[in-house]
Amino acid sequence: MKSKISYFNKAVFKKDMTQFWSLWAVEIVISLLIFIMPLMSSVNGIIREYTGNTLNARSDIKESLISFTAVLANPVFIFVMAIVVAVVVFQYTFNSREMYMIHSLPVKRETLFISHYIAGVVMLLIPYVIGFAGYIIVGKMYCAGLTISMLLLAFEVFAMILLFYGIACMVVMVSGNSMMSISIYCVLNVLYIGFYMMFMSVNQMFSYAGRTVDMENILTGRYAWLSPIVFLYRKTGFKWTGVKRWSDSTSLKSEIIRWSEILPFVCAFAAAIIIFIVALLLYKYRKSETVGDMIAFSWGKPVYRTVFAIAGGMFFALISWTIYFQQGVADTMNGEGAYDIERLMDIVMLMMICVIICYFVSEMMLKRTFFIWKSFSKKNFLIVVGGMLMFLVLEVTGVIGIKIPKLNNISELEITSENNILYTDKDDISKFVKLNKEIEEKRLKSDGDSTCGVSFCYRLKNGTKREFSYELPTGQGTISDKIVQCANRSKQKYEAIFSKAYKDGGYKLQNVEVQDCDGNSESTTYASTEEAREKIYEAVLKDIEEGNINILDLSYQGESDDKRLNFRTYVNEKMADKYKMGAYERKSFYVNNKNQFTEKKMLNISFKAKHTRRVIEELTNDGKLKLLDSKEQYYE
Amino acid sequence: MIVGKDVCKSFEGFKALDNASFHVRKGSVYGLVGPNGAGKSTLIRHITGVFEPDSGSINVAGENVFENSVIKEKIAYIPDDIFYFKQASLDDMMKYYAGIYKNFDRDLYEKLCGGFPALDRKMRVRRMSKGMQKQSAFLLAVSMRPEILVLDEPVDGLDPVMRKQIWNILLNEVTKYGVTVLVSSHNLRELEDVCDYVGIMNKGKVIIERSLAELQGSVSKIQIAFADEVPDFGKYVNVVNHSVMGKVHTLIVKGDSETVEDKLMGLNPILMDLLPLTLEEIFIYELGGENYEVKDILF
Numbered sequence: 033m034k035s036k037i038s039y040f041n042k043a044v045f046k047k048d049m050t051q052f053w054s055l056w057a058v059e060i061v062i063s064l065l066i067f068i069m070p071l072m073s074s075v076n077g078i079i080r081e082y083t084g085n086t087l088n089a090r091s092d093i094k095e096s097l098i099s100f101t102a103v104l105a106n107p108v109f110i111f112v113m114a115i116v117v118a119v120v121v122f123q124y125t126f127n128s129r130e131m132y133m134i135h136s137l138p139v140k141r142e143t144l145f146i147s148h149y150i151a152g153v154v155m156l157l158i159p160y161v162i163g164f165a166g167y168i169i170v171g172k173m174y175c176a177g178l179t180i181s182m183l184l185l186a187f188e189v190f191a192m193i194l195l196f197y198g199i200a201c202m203v204v205m206v207s208g209n210s211m212m213s214i215s216i217y218c219v220l221n222v223l224y225i226g227f228y229m230m231f232m233s234v235n236q237m238f239s240y241a242g243r244t245v246d247m248e249n250i251l252t253g254r255y256a257w258l259s260p261i262v263f264l265y266r267k268t269g270f271k272w273t274g275v276k277r278w279s280d281s282t283s284l285k286s287e288i289i290r291w292s293e294i295l296p297f298v299c300a301f302a303a304a305i306i307i308f309i310v311a312l313l314l315y316k317y318r319k320s321e322t323v324g325d326m327i328a329f330s331w332g333k334p335v336y337r338t339v340f341a342i343a344g345g346m347f348f349a350l351i352s353w354t355i356y357f358q359q360g361v362a363d364t365m366n367g368e369g370a371y372d373i374e375r376l377m378d379i380v381m382l383m384m385i386c387v388i389i390c391y392f393v394s395e396m397m398l399k400r401t402f403f404i405w406k407s408f409s410k411k412n413f414l415i416v417v418g419g420m421l422m423f424l425v426l427e428v429t430g431v432i433g434i435k436i437p438k439l440n441n442i443s444e445l446e447i448t449s450e451n452n453i454l455y456t457d458k459d460d461i462s463k464f465v466k467l468n469k470e471i472e473e474k475r476l477k478s479d480g481d482s483t484c485g486v487s488f489c490y491r492l493k494n495g496t497k498r499e500f501s502y503e504l505p506t507g508q509g510t511i512s513d514k515i516v517q518c519a520n521r522s523k524q525k526y527e528a529i530f531s532k533a534y535k536d537g538g539y540k541l542q543n544v545e546v547q548d549c550d551g552n553s554e555s556t557t558y559a560s561t562e563e564a565r566e567k568i569y570e571a572v573l574k575d576i577e578e579g580n581i582n583i584l585d586l587s588y589q590g591e592s593d594d595k596r597l598n599f600r601t602y603v604n605e606k607m608a609d610k611y612k613m614g615a616y617e618r619k620s621f622y623v624n625n626k627n628q629f630t631e632k633k634m635l636n637i638s639f640k641a642k643h644t645r646r647v648i649e650e651l652t653n654d655g656k657l658k659l660l661d662s663k664e665q666y667y668e
Numbered sequence: 669m670i671v672g673k674d675v676c677k678s679f680e681g682f683k684a685l686d687n688a689s690f691h692v693r694k695g696s697v698y699g700l701v702g703p704n705g706a707g708k709s710t711l712i713r714h715i716t717g718v719f720e721p722d723s724g725s726i727n728v729a730g731e732n733v734f735e736n737s738v739i740k741e742k743i744a745y746i747p748d749d750i751f752y753f754k755q756a757s758l759d760d761m762m763k764y765y766a767g768i769y770k771n772f773d774r775d776l777y778e779k780l781c782g783g784f785p786a787l788d789r790k791m792r793v794r795r796m797s798k799g800m801q802k803q804s805a806f807l808l809a810v811s812m813r814p815e816i817l818v819l820d821e822p823v824d825g826l827d828p829v830m831r832k833q834i835w836n837i838l839l840n841e842v843t844k845y846g847v848t849v850l851v852s853s854h855n856l857r858e859l860e861d862v863c864d865y866v867g868i869m870n871k872g873k874v875i876i877e878r879s880l881a882e883l884q885g886s887v888s889k890i891q892i893a894f895a896d897e898v899p900d901f902g903k904y905v906n907v908v909n910h911s912v913m914g915k916v917h918t919l920i921v922k923g924d925s926e927t928v929e930d931k932l933m934g935l936n937p938i939l940m941d942l943l944p945l946t947l948e949e950i951f952i953y954e955l956g957g958e959n960y961e962v963k964d965i966l967f
Contacts, residue, residue, distance in 0.1 A: 041767070041768070042767060043763075043764055043766075043767020043768050043894060044767075044768075046767070047753070047764055050755075051753055051754070051755065129747070129750075131718075132713060132718045132747060132751075133747070133751040135717065135718045135742070136716040136717060136718050136743075136745045137768050138714075138738070138739075138740035138741040138743075138768060139742065140735060140737050140738060141735065141769060143737075170790040221703040318720050319719070319720070320713075320719055321679055474907075482669050527796065628701055
């Protein structure tokens with residue numbers, strides 16, 4: 033009965049497997065219901081459809097198998113089951129009688145932990161063993177080229193199991209209470225992203241600039257892996273490397289495992305091993321008398337208190353404000369096109385009140401009593417609340433917060449309003465930076481209804497992005513007018529419309545659409561010949577030269593007969609390299625049906641653009657502007 | 669066998685053990701007595717390796733017991749509030765312990781079960797009565813073939829018949845196999861029939877530790893009466909306590925009982941009787957002058 037391996041105790045392992053048989057019995061049922069039966073039903077349906085001709089049905093069965101493997105490899109199920117299993121196998125750490133009994137046994141803590149851990153891993157693997165077995169059988173029966181892909185998929189699933197289960201075990205070791213363990217586990221898995229979003233929201237609150245919380249930036253950023261469930265869900269989902277490669281697989285070559293495919297999961301494995309060691313050490317040094325405590329380690333209590341008070345306070349303040357005012361804080365601040373400084377103190381006070389309340393709630397939770405007044409530490413309270421107050425003061429005074437980046441760090445600047453213009457020229461960028469700073473300093477207030485939206489999006493050399501959005505007053509002499517004039521005088525004004533390659537001999541204006549500004553797409557026409565395109569091009573150049581057209585239209589409120597021109601320019605990779613087009617520029621290119629990069633730019637034409645209006649009228653009369661028909665191939 | 673030296677333990681500022689020192693000799697039955705909250709269970713958990721002391725040491729067979737699986741193999745522990753796995757029967761628990769304790773004796777287990785025919789081995793232990801649960805705990809503990817039995821209020825809540833049965837098993841183990849027994853209780857009267865040594869705990873300290881044989885041999889309770897003049901007893905024997913009811917004098921005397929008896933007979937009393945002393949009385953008089961409110965402690 034005694035295992036020869038000193039770090040594994042068979043009796044402990046067997047006890048877990050027999051005592052918690054209902055857990056893995058439920059898992060078996062779930063695996064049958066979610067993994068196997070839908071697949072079998074789909075396969076049977078396909079075979080019936082092909083009236084039993086499995087040879088012809090193979091392609092459809094393969095497609096079906098691919099789509100179902102996404103369910104098999106969905107990290108959300110693993111995420112949930114991991115904490116359930118960890119709480120179950122280590123449940124004795126929540127109960128003093130059981131804990132004392134177990135720890136009085138002649139078994140070292142390392143042995144106890146490892147034996148329970150292995151029992152948990154086995155329980156988590158059961159549904160996947162059944163799932164993979166079913167899929168491999170179906171694959172062997174109906175499809176080919178399966179083995180390596182399935183093994184890769186199994187490896188990825190195993191890595192995720194170990195990672196999430198390791199985190200769950202670590203959390204269970206830190207907390208002596210099951211509900212607290214589950215809460216900490218869930219929060220820990222989204223902490224980075226949640227905290228980042230809250231920080232951005234708070235920062236947005238104090239800045240004059242509106243700033244949207246860029247979810248894509250957060251979710252794909254360098255540290256997104258700190259929120260494992262979110263990171264892995266995006267990494268896997270329907271883009272499983274194992275599945276993707278299989279769906280592309282047409283030859284033996286695809287059976288070679290590429291390092292880049294499995295790297296995220298090798299990292300997950302490595303992280304899982306580290307987390308396992310941390311959890312083991314936590315269990316080894318955890319005191320038995322902490323059973324039932326919300327946080328079992330004395331060093332964890334101030335951390336918990338601080339995080340709960342500050343994050344909880346910020347969260348509840350933001351939520352309360354949003355519910356009460358039916359809009360976000362930043363929107364309330366910038367409600368009428370002007371920054372409402374008076375409201376600022378309201379939100380600061382609300383935030384401080386919420387932080388104080390959350391501090392006391394955290395104390396109550398740690399001490400498991402409502403009556404904490406006599407025993408709570410005033411020093412700790414002052415540190416946490418004082419720290420939060422300091423943070424808010426620094427935000428209000430602008431000492432901290434997201435600032436307009438330094439010129440040396442800026443790689444590209446995109447100005448967005450009705451249209452987007454990308455600047456890479458240093459002189460152009462420095463002028464816009466000056467204007468941006470002027471907006472921030474003056475915190476300009478709108479006098480009337482005439483406002484326009486503009487945003488400055490800085491892409492930095494380190495790959496990050498900073499965005500500042502404003503609602504600005506319009507009119508002559510206003511800041512928005514200065515921005516328009518700056519755009520009209522910029523070195524890149526032609527590139528803004530025609531791309532960098534517009535002077536190049538190889539430049540091709542692929543398509544020009546002429547649209548009514550009321551957005552009526554039924555009357556959209558396009559220049560059907562190269563000659564027509566060239567005429568419009570030359571006319572636009574002339575109007576820009578004479579200042580009849582604004583490159584950047586911040587306050588464009590078109591008249592009924594105004595036009596919009598949509599230019600599509602053709603730029604190949606060579607030209608993109610030649611003109612040192614950055615990653616963002618290239619990314620924004622549309623790849624047409626001939627695999628060519630085409631860039632779309634838009635330009636509003638008012639009655640002032642006399643040359644362009646004249647040419648459009650001429651071409652219309654000559655029948656050179658044809659109605660846009662979706663069936664026509666207007667890409668050459 | 670078990671030596672605790674200046675053991676201290678605090679829980680969130682509360683001092684549960686305050687320099688507690690004790691010595692349990694090999695093959696003896698040591699009774700740990702004290703009121704509720706004295707620290708008995710806490711001390712026992714240190715001895716069984718559940719808690720680690722903040723300072724001081726607890727050695728079993730010369731080695732530190734905490735996280736020492738070799739030493740823990742020798743110890744069988746029955747807590748006051750026994751834990752059994754949910755859904756587990758007595759046989760299930762036996763299999764579990766047999767997998768943990770190298771010396772677990774299944775034959776002995778079978779034999780002991782035969783001695784308790786009322787115990788249903790297939791029944792879930794949690795469904796059994798408290799008395800049967802304790803019986804089950806004893807069966808399992810004894811089957812582990814321990815060198816040390818640590819019992820925390822083992823007969824608390826049991827009827828007299830059950831208590832007798834439990835004590836019989838224990839004493840049998842002590843006699844036959846030289847097992848060392850540490851038993852805690854808040855009732856001194858219960859322990860006086862079984863213990864060789866007694867330690868009294870109060871407020872986290874072991875305030876007194878004595879051998880019962882020494883104690884019982886060194887203090888005597890004598891009732892004596894005289895026809896005429898009553899002599900001055902203090903000249904002849906060491907009187908700790910003297911009470912009078914009519915002509916009958918009740919003396920508590922320190923010293924060897926035979927010597928005391930001989931000396932008092934020499935005074936020609938008309939009546940002299942040697943009365944049994946309870947352990948409680950022994951402790952009260954033994955501690956006389958040390959200013960411990962033993963009477964309060966023991967009640």
